[in-house]
Amino acid sequence: NAGVTQTPKFQVLKTGQSMTLQCAQDMNHEYMSWYRQDPGMGLRLIHYSVGAGITDQGEVPNGYNVSRSTTEDFPLRLLSAAPSQTSVYFCASRAPGGAGTEAFFGQGTRLTVV
Amino acid sequence: EDQVTQSPEALRLQEGESSSLNCSYTVSGLRGLFWYRQDPGKGPEFLFTLYSAGEEKEKERLKATLTKKESFLHITAPKPEDSATYLCAVRGGGADGLTFGKGTHLIIQP
Numbered sequence: 001n002a003g004v005t006q007t008p009k010f011q012v013l014k015t016g017q018s019m020t021l022q023c024a025q026d027m028n029h030e031y032m033s034w035y036r037q038d039p040g041m042g043l044r045l046i047h048y049s050v051g052a053g054i055t056d057q058g059e060v061p062n063g064y065n066v067s068r069s070t071t072e073d074f075p076l077r078l079l080s081a082a083p084s085q086t087s088v089y090f091c092a093s094r095a096p097g098g099a100g101t102e103a104f105f106g107q108g109t110r111l112t113v114v
Numbered sequence: 115e116d117q118v119t120q121s122p123e124a125l126r127l128q129e130g131e132s133s134s135l136n137c138s139y140t141v142s143g144l145r146g147l148f149w150y151r152q153d154p155g156k157g158p159e160f161l162f163t164l165y166s167a168g169e170e171k172e173k174e175r176l177k178a179t180l181t182k183k184e185s186f187l188h189i190t191a192p193k194p195e196d197s198a199t200y201l202c203a204v205r206g207g208g209a210d211g212l213t214f215g216k217g218t219h220l221i222i223q224p
Binding site for chain 1: 215
């Protein structure tokens with residue numbers, strides 16, 4: 001099993017460009033989520049999904065869109081990139097067996113918006 | 115609003131010198147407290163889940179404990195390979211996501 005796979009690993013965007021960060025998991029996990037990690041701050045929840053077709057907002061959703069058409073994939077879309085979205089993005093998934101199940105994280109996408 | 119505060123922000127120890135990392139939390143309906151390890155350029159790696167006050171879990175040189183207001187990660191006789199950032203997070207009764215602290219950057223010197 002590959003676990004949680006994120007692509008690309010690095011990306012540079014110009015302000016105003018759009019892009020999609022990809023996230024795929026092969027563990028058949030129902031729950032998936034996106035976080036951003038900035039220096040001096042903890043990881044912050046952007047969006048999450050509790051199953052195909054179901055998504056909801058986290059703590060910092062503005063400027064990001066998500067959709068969940070399959071159990072395996074949970075892409076994160078930046079519609080019009082801004083320098084404030086420069087960050088490291090992590091995708092995570094977990095099994096639905098109770099709220100205490102641990103989340104497994106991908107290796108991250110480092111995004112720079114210039 | 116769920117909140118997690120970790121201390122210290124950074125800790126430098128000699129190899130073999132035991133210590134503890136602290137995680138204070140406020141949460142509405144705790145559904146789990148989690149400890150992760152993060153190495154530079156990598157994603158967080160799961161260590162422990164604690165559910166209720168009084169619970170303890172151990173793995174190699176690490177032991178995690180939980181009270182109603184805080185959790186401790188005790189590291190006994192650490193080795194240089196234990197150097198990493200240790201993250202504490204809680205899952206509360208709201209959104210299905212984790213609220214993280216800022217982490218403790220641990221350096222173990224040979």
